[in-house]
Amino acid sequence: MEFFLEAKAKDFADPFYGTEGNTLNNTIEKREGQSSETCGQMISYAAALLSRQHRTFAFSIVLCGQYARFLRWDHAGCTVSDKFDYVEEPDILLEFFWCYARLTREERGFDPTVVPASAAEATLLSDTLSRYIKESQPQRRLSATRS
Incomplete structure (x- = not known):
């Protein structure tokens, strides 16, 4: 996934205040109702993207x-x-996508800095995992039962 868009x-679902911010708690993040839910969704999407891909950053767009x-x-x-206002100024979005x-x-x-593993590194990983799996299997004890 390159980036995500939340619509x-x-x-009122906009998760952020305007440039004036919120003087009550000195933040731009709204923390009530639908705004808070939108923010939580976007945070979870960004966290998933950044944790599952080798990324230093990612972009997203929110439409409210x-x-x-x-x-x-x-x-x-x-x-x-x-x-x-992307209805009045659609060129802003178009320019973003163009760029x-x-x-x-x-x-x-x-x-x-992330590169595919070399053949030697892949073999080392495979061998190490195989050894780990083999060593972590419980030892089976054969007990002779006499009747």
């Missing part, structure tokens, strides 16, 4: 009503854009 029908935001997730957290399509794998967040 909600209503504006006619508004959208871009998000950049990494292992430390998330950077969130201001929301914009994203031209990025390299590394620029899309794939970890360039």
Whole structure:
């Protein structure tokens, strides 16, 4: 999966406050109702993506009503854009997809240091797992029963 997009029908599902933030708890994250549920969904998607792929970061988009935001997730957290009206300004989304399509794998967040295992490394892993499985099997004791 390259990135994910979450779409909600209503504006109130937006998981973030505007640029003014929430002065009550000094956060941009909304923590009530549908907003909180949307945020939780997106966090679980990002965590799954970053834990199952060799990634340094990943992008996502959230659409709530006619508004959208871009998000950049990494292992430390998330950077969130201001929301914009994608109905009135569809070029913003189009430009994002156009630019994203031209990025390299590394620029899309794939970890360039990860390479396939060599044949020797694959053999070592296979041998080690086989030995582990064999050694972890319970020893069967044959007991002679006399009648």
